[in-house]
Amino acid sequence: MTYSLAELCICAAAEAFRGDGEYMVTSIGLVPRLAASLAKSTFEPGLMMTEGEAYLVSEPVPVGPRGDYKPKIEGLMTYERVFDIVNRGMRHAMVTPVQLDRYGQMNISIVGDYDKPKTALLGVRGYPGNTINNSNSMFVPSHDARTFVDGEVDMVGGIGYNSARWPGGKQPRYLDLRRIVSNLAVMDFGGPDHAIQVISLHPGVTFDQVQENTGFELAKADEIGTTVAPTDDQLEVLSRLDPHEMRATVFKGNPTGAAE
16 A cells, blocks of 8 residues: 555544544644544544634535635634633644654744744744643654754743743643654653653654654653554545645655655
8 A cells, every 4th residue: 555654644643633532623734634634534523623714613624725615614613712622621732843852842932042043933822821721742744853852942832741841830730742743753751751752663764763863862662563554544534635635745755654
């Protein structure tokens, strides 16, 4: 079966939402959006998503130009309702940080010294409130030591399992970092003291290769598997969710997911 690296990552990222039930999903970026949409279309039909609308939709809206497609609206989702859900810890966000450290702290604000940064980016946006109040997962398209950094990220925008950064020194009630999917592996926070651990390697990738591209020591799951290949059914669903094959642009050259 032929599948791309992007399709492998999408299917692996969809697993982050397994068991969520009637949670609101915020998926930022193409791979997170397709991952959440795939999960809703297959094993988690109760997921609540807006897909860029001001309404909840009963089925994921395909990405790209919609043509004659009309979103299937099932309820109003105002900003007020969004923040009510956020404050109750009933949302799962999947994001793409610019930097990530051993604690799971995320940065999309600046790169370099805070007073004289090399690069100024988006600011912290919704990351502080998201990470304090909601479950979070991540997609990282380029697994390297510039993204998975040694020490702390240059600007802590998203809180993680570093107690020195917790408000009042207490772990936020809804702090819940779930899964990281990169172009090399799938990781979670199931290591000692919530350490990031590798749970599966993409086909053709070794643990040493992942470690060499990470700025801190990674933990190993008791059994590290190979990331599960997309099924024919999943690929068929993805063809409907992404009819214009925008997923082929995620990685340069659209490499195969079964690397040698």
